[in-house]
Amino acid sequence: MKAGLMFADRVTTVSPNYAREIATHEFGCGLDGVIRGRGTAVRGIINGIDDTVWNPAADTAIAQRYDAERLAGKMVCRSALQAELGLALDEKSLLLTIVSRLTAQKGLDLLLAALPVLVRAGVQLAVQGTGEPALEAAFRMAQQAHPGRVHVHIGYDEARAHRLVAGADVIAVPSRFEPCGLTQLYGLRYGTLPVVRRVGGLADTVADDVGLAARASPTGFVFDEATHTALERAVLRAV
Numbered sequence: 001m002k003a004g005l006m007f008a009d010r011v012t013t014v015s016p017n018y019a020r021e022i023a024t025h026e027f028g029c030g031l032d033g034v035i036r037g038r039g040t041a042v043r044g045i046i047n048g049i050d051d052t053v054w055n056p057a058a059d060t061a062i063a064q065r066y067d068a069e070r071l072a073g074k075m076v077c078r079s080a081l082q083a084e085l086g087l088a089l090d091e092k093s094l095l096l097t098i099v100s101r102l103t104a105q106k107g108l109d110l111l112l113a114a115l116p117v118l119v120r121a122g123v124q125l126a127v128q129g130t131g132e133p134a135l136e137a138a139f140r141m142a143q144q145a146h147p148g149r150v151h152v153h154i155g156y157d158e159a160r161a162h163r164l165v166a167g168a169d170v171i172a173v174p175s176r177f178e179p180c181g182l183t184q185l186y187g188l189r190y191g192t193l194p195v196v197r198r199v200g201g202l203a204d205t206v207a208d209d210v211g212l213a214a215r216a217s218p219t220g221f222v223f224d225e226a227t228h229t230a231l232e233r234a235v236l237r238a239v
Contacts, residue, residue: 001031002031002034005031005034005035005038006034006037006038008041009041010041010042010043011035011038011041011042011043012042012043012044012045013042013044013045013179014044014045014046014047014179014180014201015044015045015046015047015179015180015200015201015203015204015205016043016044016045016046016204017044017199017200017201017203017204018044018178018179018180018200018201019042019043019044020044021177021199021200022035022042023035023036023042027177044201044204046180046201046204046205047179047180047181047182047185047201048185049182049185049186049189051189054162054165054185054186054189054190055189056073056074056166056189056190056191059162059166061158061159061162061163062077062080062162062163062166062167063076063077063079063080063081063163063166063167064076064077064080066191068191071191074166074167074190074191077163077166077167078095078167078168078169079167080163080167081095081126081163081164081166081167081168082095082124082167084163085126085151086147086148086151087124087126087148087149087151088124088148088149090122090124092122093122093123093124094121094122094123094124094169094170094235094238094239095123095124095126095167095168095169095170096118096123096124096125096126096168096169096170096171096172096195096235096238097125097126097127097128097164097165097167097168097170097171097172097192098111098125098126098127098128098129098171098172099128099129099161099164099165099171099183099186100128100129100131100173100183101129101130101131102127102129102130102131102132102135102136102139102154103131103132103135104132104135104176105175105176105177106131106173106174106175106176107173107174107175107176107197107226107231108131108135108139108174109135109138110174110226110227110228110231111125111172111174111228111231112135112138112139112142113228114228114229114231114232114235115142115146115150117232117236118232118235118236119146119149119150121235121236121239122239123149123235123239124149124150125142125146125149125150125151126150126151126152126164126167126168127139127150127151127152127153128152128153128155128156128157128160128161128164129154129156130154130155130156136154139152139154140152140154165186165187165190165192166190166192168187168192169192169193169238170187170192170193170194170195170220170221170235170238171183171184171186171187171192171193171194171195172194172195172196172231172235173194173195173196173197173202174195174196174197174223174226174231175196175197175199175200175202176197176199176226177199177200178196178197178199178200178201178202179200179201180200180201180202180204180205181196181200181201181202181205184196184202184205184206184220185205187220188205188206188219188220193219193220193221193238194206194219194220194221195220195221195222195223195231195234195235195238196220196221196222196223197222197223197224197226197230197231198211198213198222198223198224202222203222206219206220206222207219207220207222208220208221208222210237211224221234221235221237221238222234
């Protein structure tokens, strides 16, 4: 790895912010000095999605197609998702989804810690993913503790993933580190607002209008600390 970083003509990663992060002690994993030594030979190019596969105007997996000019179909997708997953048919609740590997890197233990507060605030949660056995078990327990408010599917189903993205109000990516991330890009494509931690490519692709890096045209909700209280505050702002 070190030889490759030192002798390659160029070094790229999947977002500009992550290219800067790996030059720091926190994210460099012992190779930050090598990265800093390469200077401008290191750069990040933001990752992308296939916007023909992930396209709500042509998606055959969702309950009703829609686009930015015709958003009524998104509400149909939302109600259909609630019915499919056995969630309460509550128009006023905030429906939050997770489509992710279930790992500590993804910050999903933070979501579990925040969940009691969020459920009391009226949030519904739908999860799809596989990963660390302890997290899988904890999410199953959360579903048992909050019937009608939490649904968990351990596994991966591509069509279900499309329905989860289309039917949600917000999609969470509370990662501890994230070179780029695709989930928030799927959310943006489907008008599903991302709730993300300000790291890696999440910081490059999701704009918020609060905090030190506030931008004029927000596209989601961003938090900084890797704590459940910071995640809670971001989701409650979304509520």
